[in-house]
Amino acid sequence: MSWTLAITNQKGGVGKTTTAVNLAAALQALGQRVLLIDMDPQGNATVSSGLDKSTLERSMADVLLDEATIDEVMVKSEPAGFGLLPANIELAGAEFQLVSRIGREIKLRRALAPQLPNFDFILIDCPPALNTLTINALVAADDVLIPVQCEYFALEGLSSLLETIEQVRLALQPSLGVAGVLRTLYDARNLLAQQVSEQLQAHFGAQVFNTLIPRNVRLAEAPSHGLPALFYDRNSAGAQAYDELARELIDRLSLRAERVSLRSS
Numbered sequence: 001m002s003w004t005l006a007i008t009n010q011k012g013g014v015g016k017t018t019t020a021v022n023l024a025a026a027l028q029a030l031g032q033r034v035l036l037i038d039m040d041p042q043g044n045a046t047v048s049s050g051l052d053k054s055t056l057e058r059s060m061a062d063v064l065l066d067e068a069t070i071d072e073v074m075v076k077s078e079p080a081g082f083g084l085l086p087a088n089i090e091l092a093g094a095e096f097q098l099v100s101r102i103g104r105e106i107k108l109r110r111a112l113a114p115q116l117p118n119f120d121f122i123l124i125d126c127p128p129a130l131n132t133l134t135i136n137a138l139v140a141a142d143d144v145l146i147p148v149q150c151e152y153f154a155l156e157g158l159s160s161l162l163e164t165i166e167q168v169r170l171a172l173q174p175s176l177g178v179a180g181v182l183r184t185l186y187d188a189r190n191l192l193a194q195q196v197s198e199q200l201q202a203h204f205g206a207q208v209f210n211t212l213i214p215r216n217v218r219l220a221e222a223p224s225h226g227l228p229a230l231f232y233d234r235n236s237a238g239a240q241a242y243d244e245l246a247r248e249l250i251d252r253l254s255l256r257a258e259r260v261s262l263r264s265s
Contacts, residue, residue, distance in 0.1 A: 025228035026246035
């Protein structure tokens with residue numbers, strides 16, 4: 001059973017790309033079949049996965065404009081081994097062209113449909129904005145994984161995102177849910193971080209992942225080497241945290257599969 005997760009938060013700097021890349025690597029290392037989709041024209045997930053975004057022959061722009069299939073665009077991230085649909089600044093141009101096209105919001109979902117049996121997890125790294133690219137990701141996803149930095153304005157931005165999810169659910173993707181809220185860039189020494197963490201747990205309950213992603217120098221350094229933290233420093237606190245998150249997600253996938261099986265029986 002495949003699980004497609006849009007990793008998004010309309011607020012920037014909360015660890016979306018860090019989560020997408022490191023979670024993809026951790027899941028793959030645990031034997032899962034993983035596809036990472038870079039839906040951000042900045043191409044940071046592409047670079048963090050070891051590719052030079054300036055030399056791409058084909059990218060997600062070609063997929064969304066129906067100029068190439070996913071099989072034609074997909075590459076393998078080394079040494080992590082997960083599949084990658086890379087992106088660069090051409091994706092911004094593709095978004096502009098999509099505005100006038102019929103069915104622009106479902107381009108990604110249609111392109112992904114034949115690939116679903118080939119992967120256990122499909123992770124979509126979204127841009128920090130509510131635009132056609134983000135809408136495509138939400139419509140293609142089963143659920144949303146929301147990274148939240150434990151800081152002062154975190155809850156305010158989260159409310160806006162939840163409103164967006166509800167709008168997409170009503171208009172385009174009725175089954176879209178929230179896979180979980182992930183606390184990122186967490187510093188246990190910071191009283192505010194502790195308070196925001198407690199507020200998130202009080203509001204979202206079991207939807208908050210048990211795993212906490214710490215502030216970690218190795219996590220910050222790894223992208224400049226084109227490597228997930230697992231392959232840059234597997235003993236770092238950041239790499240170990242994403243391993244824990246991957247295991248937690250695998251457990252949630254099993255529970256999700258059981259619920260789907262019960263509904264269909």
